[in-house]
Amino acid sequence: MNRPPVNHPRTRGISLGRVLGARVVLSPSTLVMALILAVFYAAGEDGFSRQGFSLGLAVAVLLFGSVFLHELAHTAVARGFGREVDEIVLTFFGGHTQFRSEDPRPLEIGLIAAAGPAANAAIGGAALAASGAVDGIAGRIVFYAGVLNLILAAFNALPGSPLDGGRVVNAIVWGATSDRWKGHRWAAHGGRIVAVGVVVVAIAGPLVTGNSPDLITVIWSAFLFSVIWPAASAELRAATVLGRREGTTAGSLAVVAVGVPYDATVAQARAHAEAADAREVVVLAADGQPAGHFPVALTEAVPEEARATTTLMSVTMPLARGAQIPASASGQALVEAVVPWLGRTDVVVIMNGDVPVGIAHVEDLRAALS
Template sequence: MPQQPRQTRGFSLGTLVGARIIVQPSTLVMLVILAAIFASGSGTLNSRTFILGLSLAVILFASVFLHEASHALAARAFGRRVDEIVLTLWGGHTSFDARDITPKVAAVTALAGPAANLVIGVVIYVLSDAGVLGGLPGQILAWAGYANLLLAAFNILPGVPMDGGHVLEAVVWALTGRRHTGLKVAAWGGRVIAAGVVLWAVAVPLLNGRTPDTFSIVWSLLLASILWPAASAALRHSQTVGRRVGVSAVTLMDAAVGVPFDVTVADVVATARSVGANEAVVLAADGVPAGHITMDVALSVPEERRASTGLQAVTTPLPRGAVVQATDDAEDLVGHLREWWGRTDVWVVSSDGEPVGVLRLLDAMNALR
């Protein structure tokens, strides 16, 4: 059974394609802040302008929700389990089952959000240009179109954590066959964008002979303070993923051979030596691994006593089910570590139902960190 992700705390607004829609309390704080900023832009901050500003802020977050909902719908179209759509202080995110994902699925799912905002923005622009609504409602409609076009343009930028960064990652991944290379390129793209945001806020006014606006500088620094750490985290993750390439249960295990529970230590030593194994897996009456024996422990029994010594004296018990498959890769082993850490020290590595090795959790953790 796949492990269910931890639920995000916040206000629940129902579900979409099986995903919980969560609004974090910090979102409400940002709504008030944006309402005040939009209202003050008119030159006067009062109840009327604040309500108008709040309406514009709500439209912005509604656009963010549609953006995230499009990610969810795209992931679900590929048969992925979608867990959550979360609106946060700085926007939102969608959590879905990304195990064994392909570059195509990753790219299309990432593109779905900006594409939805682009379509909505263009449709609203056409309606607004046609004069469907006039006066204040028309201005609000025009703002909704602008907000969606802005979200589409910003999110398509080629750097993590923007959706364009995930598209870039998928493209490089498809071309090189190495996902960590794609993530590394996209992470550096995110860093360039973070620095570029600040440079744009300072350089553009100076080139036009104006003094940089304090408000623009503050917002650019705030945005960069979000983008740079996210890109840096992605860069560190790419390095971790790179180290995990080629890591599997087979590459980390010690070779082992299965032995019945009712044989002697002498039988274990002879069987292990015949196949060059360093470990023996003790099988219960139903054939399920019940313990393991290292050759050092088996050989510590005096040779003259091995033929009369049962396995109980040298077996380290194993909890039932502490088995991984020889085909399990690094991602699979990470999941197994979460499940078994603190419950056992080793796993039995199985191939076609037969034990072929013993893998220590500490060795797996050191290889995967």
Template sequence: MTPSPRPTRGLTLGRAFGARIVVQPSTLVMLVLLALLFATSGGVELDRRTFTIGLVLALLLFVSVFLHELAHAATARAFKRDVSEIVLTLWGGHTAYDARGLTPLVSGVTSASGPVANLVIAGLAWLPIATGLLEPSLVQWLSGSVTVYGIVAWLAWANLVLAAFNALPGIPMDGGRVLEAIVWAVTGNRFRGMIVAAWGGRVVAVGVLMVGLSVPYLQGRTPDLFDIGWSLLIVAILWPAATQALRVARALDKRSAVTARALAVGAVALPFSVSVADARAAASAAGADEVVVLGADGAAAGHFPVALTEAVEEAARPSTGLQSVTMPLPRGAAVPIDADGDALVDALQEWWGRTDVWIAVDEGAIVGVVRLADAMKALQ
């Protein structure tokens, strides 16, 4: 549930909470396949009536998935996050919202809202049955006439299953994101939470396979191709998603350790009017390897490594101005000394090719110089 880098292709049905509601073409394919599956369950012959009933059940399932995603969007908006898309896909859906400056609370509550919505739907569907408003006068599925009671009971059961499956503690399920948020809140390290949740996703994938193959034995039969196929299909979705999340988490964890402070070379800021000899003395006193040259207005206008002054003859240094060794620096080429990996990536995108260094500042004071090449190497 992160912002999409570009709009998702598909049929736009409207907007909700500021987000585009998008249905991908593959969703329509899955809708038909589910309708056929429901229509022929229990060995029932496929005809117009059974297919219509199967289509109704499939549509109810997709509406439940949509309401699940709508709950994510509504929760994100409640936390004052911009929501860009609500997308229904072949395997369900996803909601994209602004995740900048995310906190464990926002991430965990937003993720949990989807399964909670399905539990609410299941409860609302079961309420008229539990109170006797709907009587099971004819509880037969596709082998006979399907009653309103049967459809409502199926809706309650389907949403209960959706809630339970999405609550499983592993990425890519919502429960995995909740687990990530909990570990993040406890340890203070989001990426450690991602790693734990990604491993949870792998465990869930193996668990799904084991359950899918063991249930038929508990029912006194051998797993057929349908049992094996569905189990392997779910594993083929969950395992790669968890593995990819694990790779991303490890890479981002490494990136989070990269800061401007760790990369900065010590620097001393001097006015443009001083001589090379004065600059060398000031840098030596400060233990700095770089000199930042200040313009007439006091802003950083250039820089040079102290080693570059070796090219100036010693006798000429007291009378040589800094313009002979200074390399120009664009206005604004600066980063906070505590800038982390994500901030450095953004700065690289903005400044690469325009300057070779940034000025590192701490509460407005120049404290060092960060070379873009060093930042690029550390972030790779």
């Protein structure tokens, strides 16, 4: 799998050096997995055997070697696109590649993701073709290498997150619709389908043929479900929230406002607001910066005959200095613009360049971005 990180911390584990600029990390859990595989092969029908244990260890080494080549393929393609790769991590769950992907593009994401399964498919095909020419235990090991790589290729190509096939689905939908978060949602839904499908195949498959489900297969399917379903669900939630944020601008959440100089009268402010079809007035200080605001409706409290001589001081509510957000701000930029004002002010001024065009309540902004 490949993961584009944001300020990703260094993964703890056994450092194996660097390849293509990436730190290679072996998680201690991989050693546990190697022992499990070795014991599984050693405990054959004829009881525990040294040959079976040795074969199991060889299979474990081949498995993690295949995972490493899978991740190395991700790394090579990412580097080919000029991306900086931080780490290649081998774990109990398989592996993942951490690379920096500022300003990602769907074609890059899709090709980087596809590189892993493609590498395993090529290695698996070559190993199976060569296994017939090798005799004895060595031939069996080469054969297992081929089968393992083809299984890795097929499984990782399944069209759902967090698998590589899900990343490819994301890239295709993103490229076709120009909607990044729609791509993530499709991939996440695919991941949920894959998670359920793994369990269904493990249990229903044998039952259809009149057999009982194999306990080991059921346990593995449950394990895979416990990994894939939560990851896909988390991506779906994140994509839903982030997609909503990206489609929301500060201007779309604001009440239309018009700027009026501080020395204007209530009557003049009402005239400006009526001309701009505004519901709010932003009072501008001597330097032209927003210093206060008031709803146009508040001026109804001023007697009509007094409006031409009444200053704005009687209706103005002060604004926090600098509480301004560009009208076009959206997505993460809007989040970063709103956060500093949480708890500091009730409203912010929405600006189009140097011109105030709206008033937005901070709580409304927070709710829309949550």
